[in-house]
Amino acid sequence: MDTFRLRVIAPDRIIFDSRAAEVILATNTGLVGILPNHAPLLTGLDIGILKIRTNELWSVVAVMGGFAMVHDNDITILVNEAENAKEINLQEAQEIFQLTQTKVSQADGRKENIEANLNLKRAKARLDAIQEGIKEGTAS
């Protein structure tokens, strides 16, 4: 089967370093799916989820922004922070999500608003990741 080399690197550790068949990125302008033999591509990533398909199984990772470089069947994804869906607890993620939602409504002033929205995005990414993971059957 056609695969490409995929590396997902965070500042403190390597999240993924192996071959994959498909990867779906959340860029600043929408979702992008990458298959083998893709044209060279450089894109910024938003705070969202990253889905990797290896052997018909999808694994989900929550990423907090970064960059993706695609070239010659070799994809390098650099992220600020990442969490594998397997490591996220569904209940905890939901609680944190609700907490950040209330914080956003309580936020007062431009700086607090921006910070609260950012935290909300991050909590949503984590929640989405674990929910997607459960749907795909690779996390619980």
Next chain:
Amino acid sequence: MATGAARRGGWRIAKQFSERLTLSSSLGVQNGGGSVGMQGLGATNEVAPFGARAASNQAVRNRMRSVKNIQKITMAMKMVAASKLRTVQVKAENSRGLFQPFTALLGDAPAVMGNKTLVVTLSTDKGLCGGINSTVVKYSRSLMKLNQLHGEGYDTKFVIVGDKGKAQLQREYKKLISTYITETQKVAINFTQCAMIADEIIKSCEYDVIKVVYNKFNSAVSFLPTVATLLSPEMLAGEEAQKIGNLESYETEGAETQGEVLQNLAEFQLASVLYNAMLENATSEMGARMSAMDSSTRNAGEVLDRLTLSYNRSRQASITTELIEIISGAAALEG
């Protein structure tokens, strides 16, 4: 010599006294700086050098105690540095994978000259770490001089991280320093912190080229001063950079214009390079401190050995003198 130390303590007095006495017999014990005089039997002894010698003994003992304490402290500092070294070294090695893709993508262009250069000097906050701060400062000064030699239009500014670098550079270049950043190791170095520092640098100064000067950790005894070159987004889009890097072969997505993507890319690159540079510098600091404290401990041990020898010699000399005086006194009574 150890006798110099003893001399400072009280030997000088003893020497004066001993020179007044006749330095005759073979029962006198020779010591490096002064000699114990001994009178012939029957002669009267006006002044006993005894009190003076006891004072110098005390002085040597005090010095020995303080040297031993210093030895204990430097040994403890070495152990602390060794344990910290292990944790930071792991982090530094893991962080190397983060900035290398940037070099693969954008190329490394140390020779590119921009009109505005920013030299980011990474130094330590604490001292007692050998020569690593001096080397970093030396390289930063040379970079500054190189740019100044080029002529009028080339502006160079400093951003200094760490107290030691700040102390050394602010004497000469106070006006050229744009930002100081200190106390970076109060919490363990993490990427968020470096992202903030990168943000601060980008906000506060305009630049074309950034040169990050730091000590790269090679091994526990070797720290290589390194300069990492980063270009601003405008320079990246310019001709020279395009020739070196691979950027052209990529389509870009993720923002409206390629300029915006390059902007984000340059910021992320600065944060990643800073993260790696700070970790490498911290690792070098621990390694340098470990070897500096190790040689301090060894030197303290040597001083202690010499002091102990001289102390024992003077102690035995005074005991011998006392015995001789007793025996000669007893003999005089009998005879």
